[in-house]
Structure formats: C-alpha cells, structure tokens
Amino acid sequence: MTRWFNRITIAASEVDLSEDLKKHIHDSNLVSLIFGLIALTYGLIFALNHAYEMALLTIPIACFFWLTMLLNKMRLYTPSRLLICVTLNCAVYIYSTTFGRTSGIHFWFFPAMQIPFLLFGLREKIGLATSTLFSVALFLFLWSSNFKLNLLPLVNSTPNQLQFISATMISLSFIISLLIVYYIAHDYLRISNVHDMNFAALDKSSIVAFTDISGKITYSNAKFREISGYSNQELIGKTHSIVNSGHHPAQFFEVLWSTILSSNIWEGEICNKAKDGRLYWVYSTIIPMTSAEGKIEQFAVIRHDITQRKQAEQKSFEASRLTSLGEMSAGMAHEINNPVAVIQGKAAQLLKLVRNKQATPEKSVEQLEKIIYETERIAKIIKGLQTFSRDGTKDAFKSVELSALFDDVLGLCQERFKNAQVKLEIKPFPKIVLDARAIQLVQVFLNLLNNSFDAISSTLDKWIRIDVSQVGERIQIAFIDSGIGVPPEITDKLMQPFFTTKEVGKGTGLGLSISKGIIEDHGGQLSLDKNSPNTKFIIELPRQQKLSHDDGAAIS
C-alpha cells in the first residue's frame, strides 16, 4: 500500500498545470460536488419513502465525493480520481448486490459507471490507467469475495429509530454539504476564475510559451504563433532556435541559460526571426518554474513585441549620433588641423632646404618620415569619424585589438576633452584581442565618455579613467570619472530607454539603453558599480564569440 501511495504521489507531482488540465480539474471538482449532492438528494428521497437504510448509505457516499474535492484542492489529483472510482464502484456494487433486485437497479449498471472515469482519464494517461486498473481490481475483489454489506442492525431497528437517525444525519449532511459548497466550491471557483482571467489577460497581451528544461516548447499561445508565423505543430517540441535571428552571439544565450538554470529570472531584449524571415524584437522574461524541492521543471517565457520601439530607438540613436557628431566636429577640426599644420610646416622647411641646396639625405628623410607620421594621424582621425558615422549593427564579429578601439575613440573626443580641461587617462594594459563589432563598441565607449564629460564638465577637478583588466576569457573595462556616482533613486531607471537627466534637447535618453543592448549583443554586461565612490560603469565582455546559428538549445 505504501508503495502504491508513493507511486501515486509521484504521478501527482508529474502532473503539470497545462491550461487543459486546469480546466479538467475544475470539471472533476464540479462533477464531484454534483455527485455528492445527487447522492444526498437520493438519500432524502429514500428517507421520505421510509427507506431509511438506503438514506443513511447515501451519506458516506456524498462524503467520499467531497473528499475527492479536498484531495483535488490539495493538488493530489490521482488519489482524488481513484477515490471517485472507489466510491462510485462501491455504491453501485452495494446497490446492485443488496437491493438490486428489489430496487430495480441492474448489475449492468456497474460497467456503465466506468464511463465517467474513462472520460476523466482520457485527457491524462496516468489517471486513465490507474483509475481503470483500480476499478477493475476492486470489482474483481468484490465479485470473487461475494461481499455483502451487513445491514441487519439497521434493518432490525424500529422504523421510528431509523426515521430519527436518517432525518438527523441527512439534515446534518445537507448543512455540511452547503458549508462545503460555500467554502470549497465558491473559493475554488473564485480562484480558478481569477486565475483563468489572469491567464486570459496575459494571453491577450503577451507572447507566451512554456518550455521543458531542455528548452523544447511545450506550449505556445496565439500571439506567439501570430508573430512568429509558425503553427502550433511547428513549434511544439522544437527549441526557440527556430526563431533565432543570429543577431545575438552565443555568449548572449550562455548568459541567459546560466541565469535561468540557476533558478533566476532572465529579462532582456531579443531579436527574433519569423518564419518568413522578418526580424522582430521582443522584451523577454524567462521564469524558471521550480518544484517544491527547488528542481526546475519548466520555463515560462513571456514576451512583448518591442519592434516598433526598437525602430524608434534606432532612429533616435541615429539622430543623437549625428548630434554628437556635430558637437565633436569642432574639436575634430582642430585635431585634424594640428597634423596638417605640422605637415605644412615640415614640407615648407624641406622645400626651403632643397631650394637652398642645403637638403642632406638624412635631413630630408627625417622631415619626410615626420610628414608621413602626421598623415597617418589624420588617417586615424578620419577612420574614427567613419566609425562613428556608420551604422554597425549588421557587421560581423571580427577580432580587433582593444587598444585600436580606444585609438578610434580618442581620435574623436580627445580634443574636446583637452579643451574642457578634462584629464583622460587609460591605464596601460597588455595587448588584448577580442571578437567584436568594432563600430558598435566604439559607439558605446564614446557614449560612456560623453556621458561622463557632460556630468563632470561643470565640476572643478575633472578626470576620466579607463581601467582594463582580463580575468580568464572575460575582459572588464571600467569607465570611472570624477563624478560622485549616480543618485540611488535613479540607478534603476538609468538603463531604460528615453530616461535622461539632461535638460530637454540635450540628451535623447537612449545612450545607455542602447549601449547596454550592444554590450549584451556581445554576450557581455554593462552595469553601474554602486559601491564605487566615483561614478563607475563596468563593461564586461567575452574575449571570443562563438557562432550562434548552430546553437540548437537557444531560447530566444
């Protein structure tokens, strides 16, 4: 018996709360309730017809039905179903064996009673198998033992006694049943209604999917099918790699998986690809659903379509990039002017030497080398400018040297910083090569530097420091400035799109949110160090990128 119960408990815990099953549970609860009431009504009818023994018999039967409801409420679905089997079987058996002939209830009624179990069990294999087996076994046991209920003490009681007992019991049972109806059924229906309404509201507003622990889709709602263009059959059993756009590197999904597999909720923006190849953006929340023991059983994936916002952001980012480009152009004119002046001067001097026949080969080479050096400087600035004015979102990942990225960035902003007396220091670091979309990283660095610049420009001691460190396969780049950190009340909003503390017209409020997106696309993280006495933003990046397209288990 203990083993039986163990198995039953296991079976119960394996039950997942799919939408259909929930409906099924409510149905069976309702049926149990109605059966209980029917049993009592029969009892009332029997009592009114002076068949008091029969009336008393209906009370435990009604109680058994309500007990199944209780078990359901305790989420012990299989035992509750078994109890219905037992109760109905016993009831019919007793009827047919004890009063069958006199009351006109025939024995064939018994197999007919199995039909509701079959209907209950149909939707769930475990329920069907166990309940059928159980009722067959019970029937065989009762049949072979030729069990007969000894109703003699009751039959021998005087009719008055019986009348009194049955009247009391039936009235009590009705009161109990009303209480049960009120407390359990009402409570249950209310909860289930609220639950269903919540779920229906969620279903209407969000893209919902459930996956098993390996990431295979077990449920998809209409919105998911609508946005992705795939049918339910195409989605169920597949992983989310079916909608993988290839926009995000493997690291991105590694971070995601490690988050959810450690039972944490993951949230973020993901670019997906529909069946027709159309790209769409979703804000995704992945919630690991754990059992009582803390074991992850499945993941709920709730997403919202943010494609339009992303497009708007992209446009505003474009605009803000052009604005900062304009702001920087003044500084850059000067920056380019310096090497031009040197080239002009050196060339003029060399010309003079040659004209005066004073030009020695050594002197000429020296002058020319310097001229070439200066032209390379200009080329670098131009390259930085190209970097910033280009949209790098669709570039492939290439290995780049981190210091080269900094060169590009400095070419663009050094002059502006110098003029504002902002000391910019990059702590020396060993050569680091990483896989990146260079243009995007330059944009992020520049955005962080510009933010710092704006924040500290009115303070007295102005400095910005960049610390680079490498821990294993991950690179950490810290941007620290002389500011005194971000006020705690806005730290949470900092990375949200369109959040800005700058005055109207000065900032779009997109810089940090886009930067965060870019870094996450690189499989990294952008965060604010709240513990630092100065304002400190930390970028963490993986050194290498893996191809994401082949990553079969990707949730996206």
Place this chain on the structure above:
Amino acid sequence: MSPLAGKVILVVDDELGYREVLADEFNMAGATVLTAESGSKAIEHFNQHKIDAIISDIRMPNGDGIEFLDRVKTINAKIPVFMLITGYSDLSNEDAYDKGAEALFSKPCNLDDLINAVQQKLLPEEQRWQRQMYSVTTKLVVELKAPSIAQALQARVLNIGRGGMFLCYEGSPIDIETSITFSLRNLDSNLPIFEGVGICRWFRHHDKSDLPNGVGIEFTQLEEQSLQTMQKMLSENLPMAFIPKNLS
C-alpha cells in the same frame, strides 16, 4: 645678419610636431628657441629667461594660451612680443588684440609670414612704423575732425593702443586685412594731427554688445609727426592693449 639673431623666442604648443616645426624655423632664422608644451611650463621659462617674443598656441592642457597671455601682459605689457596661433576661433580678434596679443595666426600658417611678423614687431618703434613697410593695396581714407588727439580721445571717437587704434566708425563694413589710410585733421586749420596707414584687424558693426561700432586698425606706418605723438604717448602711459576694443 638676420634681424632675429640673438633674440630669444619661446614657442608654446602642446603639439610636439608643430613645436619642432616652429623651433626649426626660428633656429634657421638665427634665434635662440625655448619650447614649452603648456602655459604653466611656459611661465616657468618666462620667469627664468629674458624672452623677446612668445609664440603660443591657445588650446593646451594645463594652462591655455589666453591665460598665459594674461599673466605675461600683467607683468610687462610691452616685452615680450606675444603672438597667438590658433586652430579654431577660440578667441575673437577683437579680444586677442585687446588682451595685448600683437598678431594672430591660424594653423596652418605661412611660416615666412610668421617669421616676418616677429622680425617686424621686434623692431624699435621708429623703424617699425617707417614708411613703406607694407605696400598699400586698398586705400580707405578716414577723416576725423578734432582739434587735437587729446581732445579726440576725450570726445570718445577713438582709443589708441600700443600698436593700433580703435576708431568709431558707422560706415559700410570694412574687410579684415584691408589697408586703411587714416588721417585725423584739426577742426580749425584742417591740418593733419595724426595720419598713417594701417590694416583693419577687426570690424564691429551693429553688435549686440554695449561696445560702440568701429574698426580695429593696426598701424603699419605713421607720419613723422604722428610717430612722435605715438612715442610720447607710449612713454607716458603704456596701455596693455595692442589694439583696444573699447573707448578709454
């Protein structure tokens, strides 16, 4: 012998390459060259050496050129000659000359012009404002009627600096670098009291500021009588401004 021989020139620029170019240029012209990469370094040189001319960039970390110019001019308005080189319009011509800068060059500049300008500005006044220093291309005669220079100054129609003057002027705009022949005449006798040739360094018209409209003229040559007037004025009371931007 080069006019720059024996002169000490201080070159201030944060740009190493350009510092080299300027240093080479002045070395070739026979001058002794000191270099500094910032205003604060330049002040140290200035305190330790006798310097004849300073060529300074404006935008530099650790003390910009304007700050340096102000400090130098507070110490001595006349020596050394101070010239600014700028890659960008950080400072209006008006303000630069008013602060005491004697020439403004923009990067990249013609090095020969720079050398010539330094040579010319290092000359003593009587040689500096001699006839035919510059060939006059456009002539614009400005005639002012006033009994004397002193009265003209009092009447607030002009202001004279160490190397040029501010003249109230309401007429049509004058292009920068235009040569201007000016002549101040006595109201009664119609005899010239101050005349010469200059170059328009800036022009201010319908400005939003409270400053009067007018033109900043750097003297290139002065008639003998005017030269004497100038020398007397300079020996009496030396204004810090090379060309003042306002009336006294």
